[in-house]
Amino acid sequence: MLSLLLHLGIACLVIYQSLPSNKLIVPTLLMFIGGTIKYTARIRTLYLASFRMFRSSLLPSPNPGRNYAKIMEDRIALQEAHIQPLTASSPEARHHSHLAGAEGEKSLDDRTVIKVAYHYFKIFQGLLVDVIFSFDIRDNSMRFFSSRTAKDAFRVIEAELNFLYDLFYTKAAIVHCPSGYFYRAISVGCIVASFASFHVLNKHGFHDFDVQITYALLLGAVGLEFAILGIIFCSDWTIAKIGASEKHCRSLFQGSIFIEFLLKFKSESSPFALHILSARWSKSVSQYNLIDYRLKRWPKCLIPLKELFDDLKFGRVVPYDDKLGELIFNELKRKASIPLNLQSITEVCAARGKWALEHTKTGEVCEILLPAVRDVDYSESLLLWHIATELCYNIDTDTDTDTDTDNDGNISYHKEISKVFSDYMLYLMIKQPQMMSVVAGIGQIRFQDTCAEMDRFFDEKFFDKNKTNKNACQCLLSVPTEVKPANVKGDKSKSVLFDACILAKELEKFGKTKWVILSEVWVELLGYAAIHCRPYNHAQQLSKGGELVTLVWLLMVHLGLSEQFHIEGGTTHASVD
Known part of the structure; x- marks a missing residue:
């Protein structure tokens, strides 16, 4: 933040010193606005990507649980009145994900892989800050991954880790949101407008060499912005966001067509695939x-x-190669097939x-x-x-x-x-x-x-x-x-x-x-x-191309072979007909 304020102050001072005879004031101010937005986005990204802020963002609301004192008082009162207290299941009823076991052994297409990976990313991103998950979440995840082939399971894991990488090492977290899209549009618009305003400006009195250098810098800035836009449009986040929005709008046909178009540049089987867009780890x-x-x-x-x-x-x-992943997957699935409780999970993990x-x-x-x-x-x-x-x-x-x-x-x-x-x-x-x-x-x-x-x-x-x-x-x-x-x-x-x-x-x-x-x-x-291995170390490896051990870690979690599943809701509360 101090660096941002320092650079803003210096830029404002330079602009002020150039007044009132600055013929480039319009393109300068437009570029200043665009640059300020980009610099602010960078600072905010670094702030949000810190483990302290990430942990804070994942903390749930304070949960005191059910009112134990009142429940027990009501229970004693019912017993004294010779009324049998009734038991009821927890209101936190078990829910089953629509993804779990939905398609059996059917191979997943690229779109479904990204959709499923994003779904589990939103749930399991708390792994990196030692969040404890419920057995319901474990059961849903186990059902889905146990019904998949090894290749599809690892494809989902790779995409999920790619979301984690973007969260910590790119601006994806602030770009792929309504405010992010708005400020990105303003930033791009300012830079393009700056180039256009300079192009139509009367350049009489400027040295040709200076004009050429300015054109080169402005064209470079515009080209970089459109290259970034291309990467944003083709990212897994865009496909996942469009897929999620299809539930809430009627433009399913248009959304599906756009996703299919984007996947042509990401799918490894597509002749148009670009390695920089399709590669998720070093393999x-x-x-x-x-x-x-x-x-x-x-x-x-x-x-x-x-x-x-x-x-x-x-x-x-x-x-x-896929055979390597198949052996790992089959061995882990064999472990996950035994009845899992806290004791057996501890034994398997040890x-x-x-x-x-x-x-x-x-x-x-x-x-x-x-x-x-x-x-x-x-x-x-x-x-x-x-x-x-x-x-x-x-x-x-x-x-x-x-x-x-x-x-x-x-x-x-x-x-x-x-x-x-x-x-x-x-x-x-x-x-x-x-x-x-x-x-x-x-x-x-x-x-x-x-x-x-x-x-x-x-x-x-x-x-x-x-x-x-x-x-x-x-x-x-x-x-x-x-x-x-x-x-x-x-x-x-x-x-x-x-x-x-x-x-x-x-x-x-x-x-x-x-x-x-x-x-x-x-x-x-x-x-x-x-x-x-500490989750923090797994996260660090994502910036270096990833390691097989990190994929195995996340796969084990999804198969329930982790001690981060401990939460069970209460099952009893007093009630009267």
């Missing part, structure tokens, strides 16, 4: 592989430069591999592998399973051409997807520590101790020409591991290198089935990180 999954990282470590003399170039050298990404192992086909899997998730903290578990996955991946050649399938899908795909999840989760722990700060514990210490032990082992065993991932994994698995490392080394070092080798050898006993086990465990580890 990439970053990777960070520990063994590869240590085999290609920098020489000691260049270690001071290591941190500077680490992100560039190891910034490997793989594209997100599971970090235990639930997946306990719900495998055989009890043997659970008995052998359960200690690797139950008896260790999250960061240790993540490192254990990451190294074990890499070891199994590099020594396994049987599934490369495998065509056999089981009920969970193609084994070779489970192998590839397990590695993607493994490298992604380590990337989150090492490169995005703010997202894992709640669950990582002493993860950084474990990581550096494991790196140190790995470096020592590789330096003793390999020359540079032999340093391949496959050779490294074979050499690690050749080490005898009959005795637990902690019994030999003590617990001063937090390295988990050879504990992971033990886990990999146990996994190898299950043959091809190990890849199904690994993929399910990794989905659960991903879900645990997603639901325990």
Whole structure:
């Protein structure tokens, strides 16, 4: 606000000093009005986008609840009069969204995706400031998402996160409202009028170079305004607002035609689609592989430069595909299919591999592998399973051409997807520590101790020409591991290198089935990180292209796998016929 007042004061002073002989006073004042409106909108956007204001805007009206004292007094009076108090259901009756389960497994078109996403955005935006939701809201959301395909569920999630991004990082919140449209029209009108008034002005006495520069600046301002108008018209907000207004007006035909026209520029399947309008997140999954990282470590003399170039050298990404989302969705939906109450929700949210192992086909899997998730903290578990996955991946050649399938899908795909999840989760722990700060514990210490032990082992065993991932994994698995490392080394070092080798050898006993086990465990580890990451950190990632873990977080909430559902209305009040 101080900056706005300072700039306004300086501009007013300059205009005042140019009077009374200023031939450009009309275009100057028009541009001044348009600029003031835009600057004010920017200040207001920054003010409203702060978490403090956002939280305040979502606070409900004070609710003291029913008059408990009066209800109990009436109840006692009825009992003394020997009249049986009647019970009635809460006036806060359960309501079911018209969106929930409305179309079964029917695929959603782009218009419906935006409409549904906007509906849930208006309800669940309070997630970012820890608003607690009712079980009615949970049930409605669960019904809708459980009846969708994985692809459609993620399309809705992507659009919903896009609304959240616009809320915090663009002017959408103040542009897409009646006053926003009014002031935008005035701003555009002033800038266009400023250009027109300068164009018709008698320019006698002005230098040609100055005139050309002024034309260039004015044309740039007009072009920028119309480009912004195009983005506003083609935004999800415009489509959602028109869709919402169709309920209250008779111009359904015209509104529908306009929406269909806009979707031609947004739908990924449309030949007219513009990537800048249709893309809602990066659709990439970053990777960070520990063994590869240590085999290609920098020489000691260049270690001071290591941190500077680490992100560039190891910034490997793989594209997100629908099969990846399908596996995540099916696993989360399997969890959501169990009867959910406060206790079961807490247990499911606390599971970090235990639930997946306990719900495998055989009890043997659970008995052998359960200690690797139950008896260790999250960061240790993540490192254990990451190294074990890499070891199994590099020594396994049987599934490369495998065509056999089981009920969970193609084994070779489970192998590839397990590695993607493994490298992604380590990337989150090492490169995005703010997202894992709640669950990582002493993860950084474990990581550096494991790196140190790995470096020592590789330096003793390999020359540079032999340093391949496959050779490294074979050499690690050749080490005898009959005795637990902690019994030999003590617990001063937090390295988990050879504990992971033990886990990999146990996994190898299950043959091809190990890849199904690994993929399910990794989905659960991903879900645990997603639901325990602070909502504020999820919101921050939206400005950087988004992360898969953020999509998983919101999907888990929509499937009821969150502890932010606690509200139940009272069910009893006294009444007399």
